[in-house]
Amino acid sequence: MTGGPGTGKTTVVNGIVRAYAELKGLSLDINLYKDEPFPLMLAAPTGRAAKRIMETTGLPASTIHRLLGLAIDAQEYEPKDLPDGLLVVDEMSMVDTYLFRTLLAALHPGIKVILVGDKDQLPSVGPGQVFADLLRSRTLPAMELRHIHRQDEDSSIIPLAHAINAGRLPADWRESKKDRSFILCPPDQLARVVGQVVGKAATQFDKADVQVLAPMYRGAAGIDQLNPLIQDILNPKKSNRTKEVEFGPVKYRIGDKVLQLVNNPDANVFNGELGIITGITAAKDADSKTDELTIDFDGNELQYQRSDWSKITLAYATSIHKAQGSEFPVVILPLTLGARRMLRRNLLYTAVTRARDFLILMGDPRASKRRSKPWPTTAKPRWSTG
Secondary structure, three states, rough: OOOOOOOOOHHHHHHHHHHHHHHHEEEEEEOOOOOOOOEEEEEEEOHHHHHHHHHHHHHOOOOEHHHHHOOOOOOOOOOOOOOEEEEOOOHHOOOOOOHHHHHHHHOOOEEEEEEEEOOOOOOOOOOOOHHHHHHHHOOOEEEOOOOOOOOOOOOHHHHHHHHOOOOOOOOOOOOOOOEEEEEEOHHHHHHHHHHHHEEEEEEEOOOOHEEEOOOOOOOOOHHHHHHHHHHHOOOOOOOOOOOOOEEEEEEEEOOOOEEOOOOEEHHHHHOOOOOEEEEEEEEEEEEEEEEEEEEEEEEEEEEHHHHHHEEEEEEOOOEEEOOOOOOOOEEEEEEHHHOOOOEHHHHHHHHOOOOOEEEEEEEEEHHHHHHOOOOOOOOOOEEEOO
């Protein structure tokens, strides 16, 4: 099943899960399954995406890695025995060839599988574009949801996203709306203005809810330049007593937002997950005799020794690719023609659909209009549409 934002994917998944439970005489109360595995399995590629499924369905969900029992250092992988039942995999556009092959190896005829995602989002960071290829192959029953339900008179983000996906921009896209705005800004001033907008947004929203997304790491308004700038605005070093450690060009402070860069199934933290630094322990006070960071990933608190710091980075600004599977109350999206090679339609579409409540587009309007056509397809899938 595929569909854009607001088309009802979550509602349909909820209906399928509950209808399946009713037909099979299964209880949705996980507490009743003390010694038995829960037969309704919900999974996603990242922890944040899995958490969103739990919040919207009220049922347990996990990452695909944890569902399969994948360990990061395993030399040989033996598929984990999965129970008979229903498996729903969300955010399938993020699943690469290796992970999908591993998932298939763990399946058996007693499992009904439903793959859910948005075919128009960016493909997986890893090799392959599994979800799009499966739809294009016409080998599986498929449905595309097209009617927009999550929309009212005050909403303009979702219609904008669908217009971008259709290869056009509405005539009023640069006009200020209740939930989005556009700020015209030359490239050499963009980073400074992004900082000003972030500072103002942080006075109206929780600063953790404000996320800057950018197409590139380098450049006038690239991620590498924006992160330290925004850090000094949202989490400045107030005095010499402020705890701070350095790792190459990066400085970390308590309260910093950070991004996990690699999968670590053993610690239940995965590439693309956001955390907050809650503690800094100096080497002289640590049992490991090295500096340590304590990072909280949505309640999963982990210790990072200095040798592990290459696995994280500041996350006040992140790439659009890393934001897949996530949703933020406020998204600030700076665009310049310097990123012209990256500005494909699905990149802009993915960025816009990360915004839940408010979207701020900034920079050169010509960058927003520069949308290459999606990759050509040789055949159209025979979808049902709803």
